[in-house]
Amino acid sequence: MTIKRLFACCVIAACLALTPFVLAGCGREVEDERAEVVFWHSYVESTWPALEELIQRFEAEHPDIKINAQRVPTGEQLLQKLTTAIMTETAPDICWIHSYWVPPLSHGDTIYALEELIDQYDGFTEEDKEDFFPSPLETSYYQGKLRMMPIEATNLALAYNRDLFRKAGLDPERTPENWDEFIEYGKKLTIRKGGRVEQYGCPLPVFVGALAGWTVWNWQTFLWGWGGSYADPSGERVSFNSEAGVKALQFWVDLQHKHKVGSMTAPDQGFESQKVAMALMGPWDLPHLSDMAFDWAMAPMPAGPARRVTPLGAEYLVIFRQTEHPEEAWKFITWLIKPEIQEWWSMESNYLPIRRSVLKSPTYQEFLAGHPAMKVFAEQMEYAYAEPVLLPQGTEVNLQLATGIEKAVRNVASPKQALDEAADKANRLLAEAREKKQ
Numbered sequence: 001m002t003i004k005r006l007f008a009c010c011v012i013a014a015c016l017a018l019t020p021f022v023l024a025g026c027g028r029e030v031e032d033e034r035a036e037v038v039f040w041h042s043y044v045e046s047t048w049p050a051l052e053e054l055i056q057r058f059e060a061e062h063p064d065i066k067i068n069a070q071r072v073p074t075g076e077q078l079l080q081k082l083t084t085a086i087m088t089e090t091a092p093d094i095c096w097i098h099s100y101w102v103p104p105l106s107h108g109d110t111i112y113a114l115e116e117l118i119d120q121y122d123g124f125t126e127e128d129k130e131d132f133f134p135s136p137l138e139t140s141y142y143q144g145k146l147r148m149m150p151i152e153a154t155n156l157a158l159a160y161n162r163d164l165f166r167k168a169g170l171d172p173e174r175t176p177e178n179w180d181e182f183i184e185y186g187k188k189l190t191i192r193k194g195g196r197v198e199q200y201g202c203p204l205p206v207f208v209g210a211l212a213g214w215t216v217w218n219w220q221t222f223l224w225g226w227g228g229s230y231a232d233p234s235g236e237r238v239s240f241n242s243e244a245g246v247k248a249l250q251f252w253v254d255l256q257h258k259h260k261v262g263s264m265t266a267p268d269q270g271f272e273s274q275k276v277a278m279a280l281m282g283p284w285d286l287p288h289l290s291d292m293a294f295d296w297a298m299a300p301m302p303a304g305p306a307r308r309v310t311p312l313g314a315e316y317l318v319i320f321r322q323t324e325h326p327e328e329a330w331k332f333i334t335w336l337i338k339p340e341i342q343e344w345w346s347m348e349s350n351y352l353p354i355r356r357s358v359l360k361s362p363t364y365q366e367f368l369a370g371h372p373a374m375k376v377f378a379e380q381m382e383y384a385y386a387e388p389v390l391l392p393q394g395t396e397v398n399l400q401l402a403t404g405i406e407k408a409v410r411n412v413a414s415p416k417q418a419l420d421e422a423a424d425k426a427n428r429l430l431a432e433a434r435e436k437k438q
Contacts, residue, residue: 225304
């Protein structure tokens with residue numbers, strides 16, 4: 001063999017030996033050795049950019065963890081999807097849920113009681129708990145155990161059209177302080193010509209079926225404002241048919257029929273088209289309202305006879321026992337509730353923070369000064385409320401209550417009759433659920 005041929009063979013052999021490494025650098029994927037945490041969520045599309053940036057920040061700080069965020073349908077579709085995933089052992093590591101899903105998820109011990117993870121990995125101290133607004137944390141417990149972690153909140157405020165206030169001779173800087181004043185404002189803001197309503201004071205969100213929960217969530221503001229409660233602390237019986245509940249529902253009936261300022265038939269998108277002067281809205285409405293050409297603002301919820309309250313809506317995270325990475329999943333959750341992360345997330349997503357220290361932060365206060373509508377929602381967190389009672393048949397109970405509310409507002413039954421009938425059916429559902437558990 002000549003020296004040339006020998007040299008050529010050596011070069012070829014060397015190249016062949018290097019081929020795997022060359023290919024790896026030219027397109028072959030190197031195996032990702034990070035722990036992958038699958039995270040199911042139902043955030044709307046407008047929130048995705050903020051979520052992606054949030055995850056990038058976490059992964060940069062935790063290079064050994066990859067967050068695989070997957071958007072899934074919300075509502076009953078998600079609950080069904082979770083049920084199937086649990087049965088087929090394909091549940092996510094972490095899932096974004098509403099609180100009323102915790103009872104069915106807890107019964108099969110499919111999700112962690114978070115105290116187990118706190119004992120193993122720390123990350124949630126008594127000081128952290130004290131910094132939380134009370135209601136989000138209180139509603140995270142089920143049967144005495146911390147089953148989910150609140151990560152963001154919402155509540156309701158009164159959106160109002162400042163231009164229509166001026167036309168009605170109302171001071172746009174002074175909004176209704178209580179529900180009696182709300183009636184006075186509503187009468188001035190409701191315009192009729194002949195038998196036709198041209199401008200509505202405020203719509204009543206009365207729906208059944210898939211939107212029953214929305215009706216109940218709105219009406220609970222009045223129930224609590226009149227001093228009532230939704231359910232007995234034991235969770236064995238409902239209590240919305242109390243004297244306070246009857247008064248709260250009578251108020252809705254009177255808005256529709258006596259004062260004629262609250263309507264079930266107000267046009268869709270009525271506030272946006274300036275056919276509705278006032279409406280109950282949440283911070284999720286702020287992005288599309290920012291495009292409105294008229295002068296609008298947010299005001300705190302008027303006070304009820306017994307207390308000032310706004311309904312708390314919160315989103316929570318749970319960790320499934322099927323996870324192979326409980327420590328990494330817990331790290332992600334405890335990172336999300338850090339004050340500095342809560343502050344950034346609120347400013348980017350329009351969700352409300354769950355910690356008092358965020359509201360006191362100078363940078364967050366500066367942000368709120370430039371976003372007065374968001375400021376109203378954030379400052380209401382001190383009296384935002386949800387009952388810390390999770391009913392095992394919560395969806396079905398809400399459907400019965402929403403049906404009763406609709407009957408009363410349509411004058412098919414008196415408020416007392418409607419609530420008593422709904423409570424009777426709800427209590428039977430709860431009794432049946434207890435029997436099945438036994």
